[in-house]
Amino acid sequence: MADEPPREFVDFVADRLPWLNAEADRLTDGAEQSAGFAALVLSDVALHWRRLTLRTRVTHADEARAFAGRRLTMRTKQWREDQIYQVEVRVMRRQAYQAAHFPASYAARKAEVLASTVRTATAPLAEAAIAWSDARHRAFIHRVVRTTVIVIAAIAFFLSLIPSTPDY
Numbered sequence: 001m002a003d004e005p006p007r008e009f010v011d012f013v014a015d016r017l018p019w020l021n022a023e024a025d026r027l028t029d030g031a032e033q034s035a036g037f038a039a040l041v042l043s044d045v046a047l048h049w050r051r052l053t054l055r056t057r058v059t060h061a062d063e064a065r066a067f068a069g070r071r072l073t074m075r076t077k078q079w080r081e082d083q084i085y086q087v088e089v090r091v092m093r094r095q096a097y098q099a100a101h102f103p104a105s106y107a108a109r110k111a112e113v114l115a116s117t118v119r120t121a122t123a124p125l126a127e128a129a130i131a132w133s134d135a136r137h138r139a140f141i142h143r144v145v146r147t148t149v150i151v152i153a154a155i156a157f158f159l160s161l162i163p164s165t166p167d168y
Helices: 005-028 034-049 049-059 063-082 108-111 123-161
Strands: none
Touching: 005 034, 005 123, 034 049, 034 063, 034 108, 034 123, 049 063
């Protein structure tokens, strides 16, 4: 894996981070750990990023989002099972407030349009960098374990080929 996350991954995080946080809040009923689930899921996505982008190109579907949804569901299910008490999650629909309920000033409405007032969001970049770093570390550990298993298997195979000398 590269040292820095690719631009496509940062864009994915910027697009999906609000959805992941909202979905984690919904699945955990607003528990304190819900923000951590989004970070873990982003790390899982980063670990499989090359495979997911290839599948997206082939199937023309958003495979990374589907994978993130499955991983988030799996992680929150494990979290619920690990609780010492029964966790009941009730899904409640939030009321959608119209813009008329919250009138904005003319300056506030124009600020969204003006290029000089648009700020680059640093949260998605930070989350992407953290997730990519964690995935890079996990990939390194997986590579070390695979190499160790292969070396041990090769040594065992070659030792089995050595003929044993009979004791006379």
